[in-house]
Amino acid sequence: MPLFGRSPSREPDLKAVAEALAATFEAGAADQDGRIRVEDLLSAAAAVCGESCIVAAGEFDPATHSFVPGSPVLSDRVNGILVNDAQDWDGAGTSVFGIIRSAILSHGYASDDFPPIADPIRRFVESLGSAGEGPGSGWGFIALSVPEANRPRVQPLRAAFELRAPVRKVLQDHGVARADWPSTCAAALVIELTRVRQAIEPGVAVRIVLETVNGMAKTAPMTERHLSEADAGRAGPFTAEGQEEAEP
Numbered sequence: 001m002p003l004f005g006r007s008p009s010r011e012p013d014l015k016a017v018a019e020a021l022a023a024t025f026e027a028g029a030a031d032q033d034g035r036i037r038v039e040d041l042l043s044a045a046a047a048v049c050g051e052s053c054i055v056a057a058g059e060f061d062p063a064t065h066s067f068v069p070g071s072p073v074l075s076d077r078v079n080g081i082l083v084n085d086a087q088d089w090d091g092a093g094t095s096v097f098g099i100i101r102s103a104i105l106s107h108g109y110a111s112d113d114f115p116p117i118a119d120p121i122r123r124f125v126e127s128l129g130s131a132g133e134g135p136g137s138g139w140g141f142i143a144l145s146v147p148e149a150n151r152p153r154v155q156p157l158r159a160a161f162e163l164r165a166p167v168r169k170v171l172q173d174h175g176v177a178r179a180d181w182p183s184t185c186a187a188a189l190v191i192e193l194t195r196v197r198q199a200i201e202p203g204v205a206v207r208i209v210l211e212t213v214n215g216m217a218k219t220a221p222m223t224e225r226h227l228s229e230a231d232a233g234r235a236g237p238f239t240a241e242g243q244e245e246a247e248p
Contacts, residue, residue, distance in 0.1 A: 014187055017174045021048075021188035022195075024166050028159070038196045039208060040152045040159075045192050046209045047156035048163050049185035050216025053081045053096065056182050063164065067220035070139050070157055072128050078217045079121070081182050089117050096186045096213060103190040104206075113202040119145075120207075120214040142215035146204045156212050161222040189213075 025048070029041040051062050057077040060067070067073055079085060084095035092098030101114060127143035140155030152159075167185075176184050193205055 012174045012176045012180075012184075014184065017170065017176055017184050018187035018191055020170045020174070021045075021167060021185065022191040024163065024170055025188065025192060028163050028166070029154075037153065038200045038205070039150050040154050042189075042192060042196065042200075042205060042208045043152035043156050043212050044154065044159035044163060045185075045189050046212035047160040047216045048167050049096065049182065049189055050156075050213045050219075051160045051164070051221055052181035052185045053078050053213070053217035054221070056081055056179050058178075062160075062221040063223055064225070065220060065223065069220050069222045069226050071220045072218055073220050074218050082214055082217060083117055083121070086117055089114065092117060094183065096182050097210060099183055099186040100189055100193070100209065103187070104193050107190070107194040108197050109193070109202050109206065113206045115145075115207060115210070120211045123211060124215045124218060142212050142219070144208060144211050146207050150200070150204050150208065152208070152212075156216050157219065157222055160216060161227075164221075 022045075025041060025045040026036060029036045029044055031037075054060070054062050054073075054075075057075055059075055059077060060073075080095075082095055083097045084091060084093045086092045086095070086098075089098075089101060092101060097117060105111065123143065123145060130143070140157040141152070142156055144151055171181055171184065189209055193209065196205060
């Protein structure tokens with residue numbers, strides 16, 4: 001009989017939460033005909049995972065901050081969550097990158113599909129101040145080391161904003177502590193990477209995910225306040241022309 005008539009607390013079912021998150025990502029990425037572009041699905045899921053790292057770091061709330069959306073916000077604490085401050089993959093442990101790598105290696109991916117662990121971090125820092133060129137570049141996007149044909153068409157900044165409410169509902173309904181949001185979102189990313197392995201070159205899929213997770217974990221997200229401040233008579237805040245409307 002439970003002590004004092006109370007039911008013992010239950011640990012969240014990680015598999016069930018990850019599956020629910022994956023379903024949320026796929027619903028958000030589906031077009032009117034139910035089709036899903038793999039690159040946009042992976043980018044959106046990775047963007048959510050990146051934002052979850054901001055939440056777990058606890059330095060500011062992605063939903064209520066006062067930074068300029070799309071601007072870089074670097075953090076040593078976030079780096080620890082992402083890679084465990086490791087210099088190589090052997091030290092990644094149960095960091096976000098470590099969880100993703102160890103899991104998908106047992107689901108058909110190979111070690112050669114992964115860049116050196118420092119590459120996504122270095123690439124993001126080197127891209128700061130450069131808008132980039134071609135599709136999938138500019139404000140709201142993360143500079144990716146993948147072919148133009150494989151770049152997302154939907155800004156990860158936008159995807160994270162639009163998925164924030166349904167994702168938080170899933171995590172909160174399952175009782176996932178905020179400190180565990182990154183590892184739970186990483187588990188959902190593993191599901192998506194496993195499902196799309198035959199539809200995209202594996203190394204490209206891995207780079208989209210790792211570079212987007214890292215970049216979005218270090219980028220100020222969009223908030224409802226910034227969106228409401230945008231002038232409805234001008235371009236929206238998720239377009240190049242509307243960038244200044246998204247600034248506080």
